[in-house]
Amino acid sequence: MSKSIKIGLFGFGVVGQGLYNVLKQTTSINATINKICVKDKSKSRNVDSNLITFDKNDILNNPDIDIIVELIDNADEAYEIVKTALKNKKSVVSANKKMIAEHLEEFYDLQKEHGVSLLYEGAACGSIPIIRNLEEYYDNDLLTSIETICNGTTNYILTKMSEEGLEYSEALAGAQKSGFAESNPRLDVMAFDPKYKIAILLAHAFGLFVHEKDVFNFGISNVSNFDFQYAAKNNASIKLIAGAYKKDNVVKAYVIPKFIVASNMFYNVKNEFNAVQLEAAFSDKQFFYGKGAGAFPTASAVLADISALHYQYKYEYKKHFSDTSISFSNDVVLNVYIRYKEKSQLEKLEFESIDEQHTINQTNYIIAKVKLKSLIKNDVNEWQDFFVAAF
Numbered sequence: 001m002s003k004s005i006k007i008g009l010f011g012f013g014v015v016g017q018g019l020y021n022v023l024k025q026t027t028s029i030n031a032t033i034n035k036i037c038v039k040d041k042s043k044s045r046n047v048d049s050n051l052i053t054f055d056k057n058d059i060l061n062n063p064d065i066d067i068i069v070e071l072i073d074n075a076d077e078a079y080e081i082v083k084t085a086l087k088n089k090k091s092v093v094s095a096n097k098k099m100i101a102e103h104l105e106e107f108y109d110l111q112k113e114h115g116v117s118l119l120y121e122g123a124a125c126g127s128i129p130i131i132r133n134l135e136e137y138y139d140n141d142l143l144t145s146i147e148t149i150c151n152g153t154t155n156y157i158l159t160k161m162s163e164e165g166l167e168y169s170e171a172l173a174g175a176q177k178s179g180f181a182e183s184n185p186r187l188d189v190m191a192f193d194p195k196y197k198i199a200i201l202l203a204h205a206f207g208l209f210v211h212e213k214d215v216f217n218f219g220i221s222n223v224s225n226f227d228f229q230y231a232a233k234n235n236a237s238i239k240l241i242a243g244a245y246k247k248d249n250v251v252k253a254y255v256i257p258k259f260i261v262a263s264n265m266f267y268n269v270k271n272e273f274n275a276v277q278l279e280a281a282f283s284d285k286q287f288f289y290g291k292g293a294g295a296f297p298t299a300s301a302v303l304a305d306i307s308a309l310h311y312q313y314k315y316e317y318k319k320h321f322s323d324t325s326i327s328f329s330n331d332v333v334l335n336v337y338i339r340y341k342e343k344s345q346l347e348k349l350e351f352e353s354i355d356e357q358h359t360i361n362q363t364n365y366i367i368a369k370v371k372l373k374s375l376i377k378n379d380v381n382e383w384q385d386f387f388v389a390a391f
């Protein structure tokens with residue numbers, strides 16, 4: 001039997017406790033948690049008190065600990081922990097998409113410099129094994145696009161609006177009540193969370209380190225029943241899609257609500273579920289579907305990473321070296337529906353064409369070809385009474 005892996009765990013919230021329970025229930029992996037570092041001294045913990053520490057150095061400088069699993073909810077503090085761990089030559093598993101998307105290139109350098117590994121399958125699409133698949137399986141295939149519904153909160157809200165005719169505020173309140181949305185849902189509903197995930201996936205799909213700040217995100221906080229009525233008339237629903245598309249060695253990536261017709265596989269991805277669709281030259285379309293969040297689904301991805309560290313698995317970021325001719329660009333023209341309040345909003349944007357212009361019951365919308373760069377320049381994610389969705 002292989003040597004037992006001794007884990008130092010940061011965070012004992014939803015995912016940390018999920019991992020603790022999953023490790024107790026599985027015999028497939030020989031690993032034990034040696035220490036758990038948490039923050040709040042006043043909380044009672046349903047775990048042996050000898051395991052708990054409030055001092056990160058009890059894990060970071062502990063020679064008995066083989067690997068570090070970082071599952072805290074603060075990206076800046078997580079960054080310090082992960083950086084120190086890698087410098088101390090400890091391999092790390094994390095599910096912190098914000099932190100990874102913000103520092104991926106630096107982490108890549110640190111892994112190389114210190115000969116250790118940082119794995120983060122749980123950071124993108126929870127239980128769906130997409131990162132290692134992109135790393136290993138699609139290495140020699142001609143991947144042309146990756147699209148994903150990777151935010152359960154927004155998918156839950158959009159499903160309730162589409163199927164039950166709820167207003168946005170009602171659907172959000174329902175999502176919060178059912179535990180699918182945070183009390184401060186900004187990172188989800190403004191589409192920052194899926195932007196972090198597609199930024200991470202870009203490194204493994206196309207070998208590109210793109211800072212998350214350079215990827216456009218437009219969320220669902222302004223979506224209305226009017227937009228769903230328009231979608232229904234076109235036999236479609238609205239889904240928040242994070243996508244990356246390669247053509248002639250240029251990759252374009254953005255997160256935007258999209259009209260998804262009933263024949264599209266994403267149409268039936270409902271509520272909190274996630275999905276990924278890859279398209280490659282010879283294999284054509286492939287579809288992955290599963291749970292993108294939650295204690296056990298996320299812990300299962302973390303567990304798979306811990307297991308991979310058993311055999312010294314590392315992401316090699318092979319595509320980063322093998323095809324250096326690929327570049328990232330926001331030079332895109334999108335086919336869109338735009339609902340707007342003031343004409344002055346449209347005047348700030350750049351269009352290739354405005355193909356239709358309508359006003360129904362005092363609500364204005366256009367069908368147009370808009371330059372993505374003009375949406376980015378105007379920070380339209382922050383505009384009131386403005387909604388854009390792509391076809």
Ligand SMILES: NC(=O)c1ccc[n+]([C@@H]2O[C@H](COP(=O)([O-])OP(=O)(O)OC[C@H]3O[C@@H](n4cnc5c(N)ncnc54)[C@H](OP(=O)(O)O)[C@@H]3O)[C@@H](O)[C@H]2O)c1
Pocket residue numbers: 010011012013014015016037038039040041043071072073074077095096097122123126292293294295298
């Ligand atoms: N929840 C999900 O379904 C899900 C899915 C995919 C990825 N993730 C990612 O997984 C990570 C954890 O999420 P979660 O939902 O488990 O969070 P959570 O339930 O809010 O728990 C966060 C934990 O982090 C601890 N913590 C915060 N700052 C700390 C610090 N400086 N040092 C030590 N411990 C600290 C907290 O300690 P106290 O207990 O003392 O407050 C708490 O135990 C996040 O990066 C999240 O984005 C979550």
